[in-house]
Amino acid sequence: MPKIPVKLVSWDEIVEWSRGLAKRVEESGYTPDAIVAVARGGYVPARLLCDFLDVTDLLSVQSQHWVEAAKAQEKAVLKYPYKVDMRGKRLLLVDDIVDTGETLLLARDFIRDNWEPDEVRVAVLQWISTVAKFRPDYYYIEVRDWTWFQYPWTRLEDTQQFIQRILREDPRLQDKKEVEADLLVQVFREWYGISPEDLGWYWEEAIRRLEKKGVLRVKS
Numbered sequence: 590m591p592k593i594p595v596k597l598v599s600w601d602e603i604v605e606w607s608r609g610l611a612k613r614v615e616e617s618g619y620t621p622d623a624i625v626a627v628a629r630g631g632y633v634p635a636r637l638l639c640d641f642l643d644v645t646d647l648l649s650v651q652s653q654h655w656v657e658a659a660k661a662q663e664k665a666v667l668k669y670p671y672k673v674d675m676r677g678k679r680l681l682l683v684d685d686i687v688d689t690g691e692t693l694l695l696a697r698d699f700i701r702d703n704w705e706p707d708e709v710r711v712a713v714l715q716w717i718s719t720v721a722k723f724r725p726d727y728y729y730i731e732v733r734d735w736t737w738f739q740y741p742w743t744r745l746e747d748t749q750q751f752i753q754r755i756l757r758e759d760p761r762l763q764d765k766k767e768v769e770a771d772l773l774v775q776v777f778r779e780w781y782g783i784s785p786e787d788l789g790w791y792w793e794e795a796i797r798r799l800e801k802k803g804v805l806r807v808k809s
């Protein structure tokens with residue numbers, strides 16, 4: 590078993606899951622006047638839901654909890670907490686996943702208390718039911734075994750962070766000025782259960798960026 594199980598999610602899966610989620614909203618009879626994307630993970634699903642539910646108004650709030658891929662910070666924080674008058678409106682708050690649920694709870698409560706909509710419901714692609722603090726109104730996939738879902742819009746960022754984490758935490762790589770390419774790949778596979786081949790050009794690009802930042806040098 591990898592230390593941090595990672596599932597690479599494809600763009601096709603995102604479209605399929607968003608379509609399934611939109612169907613659930615539609616079948617419930619809820620007709621939102623506007624969609625609110627939780628930045629940054631909710632942007633792509635929220636835009637697709639606008640398309641699939643015929644919604645033209647799209648806003649966003651930035652609520653942040655996970656500062657690094659697969660590593661949460663203590664408390665979720667709401668950046669740029671602006672106010673807007675949503676009296677008389679039904680809102681759909683959209684994010685990619687409910688893990689602990691901190692991010693969405695913070696965003697939902699802020700919107701309820703400050704934007705004063707008639708109603709705000711929450712829709713996500715995935716819900717990790719075994720750890721989440723709440724159950725969203727709509728979800729497409731219920732996850733029971735905790736996994737880091739590597740969504741396609743954050744592949745380069747996540748890959749860099751995955752590599753940085755093993756450089757910091759794996760004793761075979763710690764404090765090395767130069768790292769053997771084969772060893773890096775082996776440790777990466779052991780930690781995350783995925784390979785550079787699965788990541789395609791993202792792997793090379795992540796290494797290039799980390800080398801540029803002076804974080805590592807890879808010897809082949």
Ligand code: AMP
Nearest residue numbers: 630654687688689690691692736737738
């Ligand atoms: P949370 O506050 O724990 O519910 O997490 C909120 C945000 O962190 C999500 O909207 C995702 O963008 C990201 N995130 C948290 N857990 C995961 C996970 N297991 N896989 C992928 N992204 C995650």
